[in-house]
Amino acid sequence: MAAPAPAAAAAPPIIQIVDLHKSFGDHQVLTGINVEVPPGSTLVILGGSGSGKTVLMKHMIGLLKPDSGQVIVDGEDIVPFGPEALERVRRKFGMVFQAAALFDSMNVYENVSFPLREHRKELGEEEMRALVKEKLSIVGLKNVEHKFPADLSGGMRKRVGLARAIVLDPKIVLYDEPTTGLDPITTDYVDEMILDAKRELGVTSVVISHDIASAFKVADNIAFLSQGVIVDQGPPAKLRHSEHPAVKVFLQTWFGKN
Ligand SMILES: Nc1ncnc2c1ncn2[C@@H]1O[C@H](COP(=O)(O)OP(=O)(O)O)[C@@H](O)[C@H]1O
């Protein structure tokens, strides 16, 4: 019998983690992580507090080295890379942290243009103004350049943080707990921002969260981290009906009351 025709080759993943192990002393945090992120998709890493989500994300940009395993970014295993090669890899990433981490003493224009001053020294002031305006418009903000972080709502600060994260045109955007500690309306606003960034920029995104509602809203795929491994992963509709006990218990806290 003829072999079945091969399926059309899927685009290779932008990030692929292969059998990654990481301990701190005798504390085994990650014990065999396998996960991949297709180009242009959003992966949400969901898991309880202290499950190792941030540790996993730090491996993606080479801030931590695994004890064993591979971290393949855009076709290269970055694990053996030294500081210079990692610096080049990190330019592919934009990062949005929990606290928007804006510089309070700088206005929005100075905050968003900051990476340009570091990495695009050839640009003139007018070109920088135009780029900042373009990125602010992508995150849905207009005429806020002169405002200071203290004058902005929590959701707007997150958007400014994202504008800064995308100002160097990264391929990948990482969000570590972007909605933690926000009220429900601001959380919605930030979820919309993540969806907008994907639509407008076509970026690949990895979002760390313990917020189930946000995860199900923004994810193309969800990977559930528990006890050092990804115990289940797939599109939200599949995870929703996971048979894994840890996932069921975790989701029950949300879907049980909704
Ligand atoms: N640099 C470090 N040194 C020692 N232990 C660490 C370090 N970073 C994280 N850990 C431990 O790894 C575990 C997972 O942490 P983390 O990834 O921050 O969890 P979360 O899922 O909440 O993001 C925690 O027990 C934490 O204390």
Ligand SMILES: [Mg+2]
């Ligand atoms: Mg964390």
